[in-house]
Amino acid sequence: MKLQEKLAVLIADDHAVIRLGLRLIISDMHQTYVHHEAKTYQEVYHTLEQNLIHLLIIDIGMPGGDHISAIESIKLNHPELKIIIFSSYPEHIYAARYLKAGADAYLHKDAGEEIIKKEIFNVLHSPRGLQAKPADISNHSDTLSILSDRELDVANLLSNGLGNLEIANMLDLKMTTVSTYKKRIFEKLGVANLPELIKLLNIDTR
Structure with missing residues (x-):
């Protein structure tokens, strides 16, 4: 499963081991992609302003951001940017809100390598990610709305x-x-x- 040429990816997570793991997974899909990294929301904002980024993979639990509002702001300022939420927060509770805020997919950090690869490919080659959509989320979203x-x-x-x-x-x-x-x-x-x-x-x- 290979990716488009001249792909630029921003991996945003405050844990170095997660950034390394994602970098290796994407390298296996596209050996010549351009990668950037961020440990805080402020670094995300700065990188997006200074570089053309095609895909943002972000842990919403990083320091320095108001989570859902941050995703809304990023999408507003960079409407062509594809966003994958990569989080340890429960998918059945959070996914629908982040998809509504502008994310293209929501992946839990327990996801296996092949699922991650598939979702990255889907997000980059379709209008919306295929792994997580509001319709796939349980009734918890309604209860907690x-x-x-x-x-x-x-x-x-x-x-x-x-x-x-x-x-x-x-x-x-x-x-x-x-x-x-x-x-x-x-x-x-x-x-x-x-x-x-x-x-x-x-x-x-x-």
Whole structure:
């Protein structure tokens, strides 16, 4: 499965091993492609402004960005850019929102090499990626649609065992703001405690 000539790819992830792995996978598809790397959203913005990039593969959990809003902004400023979200965030919770924001595909980091190659090829050769579309996402998207983008981020982090202080540091928020988000999340979803939230989000904690 080979890619087009003169392909320029920006791999954005704050973990060097992930960037290396993706670089090797793409090299196997296209030995002469031009690759760029970024560790933060600010580096992504700078690279996109300074270079012609055809494909952005981005981890939405990187520092320095407002996640969904960042993707919307990138797509607005670079409408021809193809975007693949490559994340450890649960696909059934997040994919529909990011596809709506302008991403062409959403891949979980557990995806195997052949799936990654197939999705890269599909995104570059079709109007929309074939691996993940809103219609493929479970009813969780409807259940969680009442949450704002930031509330969804907080809910996901709470369900993964992070405390208010950790979430505040990760999302660059005040602890009081995180507490307010937590209260809103519980009220909107009709849950009384963290175990009920985890059950609702269908996150396996075993």
